[in-house]
Amino acid sequence: MIARMIRPVANPLPALSDDDAARLADMFRLLGDPSRLRIVLACIAGPVSVGAIAERVGLSLSLVSHHLRLLRAARLVKATRQGKQVFYAAADDHVRCVIADMVSHVGEGPEQDEREEDD
């Protein structure tokens, strides 16, 4: 019940420059890979070590690390060293919001490819 709270009906999106659009696209592209997205989802849960992530999502340590590097560079996740381990967490609430919104969108309709729907 409290899950789906007051949703502002979307900001006006003040005319992004082509450069801004490119930066945005970079972010979306990072979330656009299933493995990487699952890694991000694992990080949203809370600070998790690389090994824990790898096990959770069922990917090699190496691959997870590669992905984390990209996500870190884009500031989608942030890292914290603690002894031998490195813990990763979602950078801020925006990434959670973005994903939550997209979940809403997907949950909307079972996605069928039709030409028009104005009949």
Add this chain to the structure above:
Amino acid sequence: MIARMIRPVANPLPALSDDDAARLADMFRLLGDPSRLRIVLACIAGPVSVGAIAERVGLSLSLVSHHLRLLRAARLVKATRQGKQVFYAAADDHVRCVIADMVSHVGEGPEQDEREEDD
């Protein structure tokens, strides 16, 4: 003022299945291409013809059509025929939200690649 309204601090994101994650990733991947994202942005403005989009974003008719097909299949945009022309618009407010949230994220910090920031 009314633009940035009450922002719920993000839904709990109720444990997505690997399948759901894949579907989500598909959506994000579509927004992850600069050309395609600019097309979506053009569609958010309001119902626009393919030709108008092509001119606005500076891409060939053919390419825009190819992209629109993918966006349509993912229900990110919806099409409406009107005479010879076909008008496209953003499917719903969710896509606007998603993009707006990502804008917020990018606007947050000028993105630098550091190992840790807990000092």
Add this chain to the structure above:
DNA sequence: CATACACTTGAACATCTGTTCAAATGATCG
């Protein structure tokens, strides 16, 4: 110092994906 653990890095490979060009479809008008 040497060993072991946790993670990172680099190069190589196969695959996917955006783009282009040419041809085809659909719709309106004379």
Add this chain to the structure above:
DNA sequence: CGATCATTTGAACAGATGTTCAAGTGTATG
């Protein structure tokens, strides 16, 4: 019907991208 406009489609190509394997850091422990 033939012509023309608006959009779509298919095949083909170059470049980007995810994945793997092997080797390289860095940190604690004995």
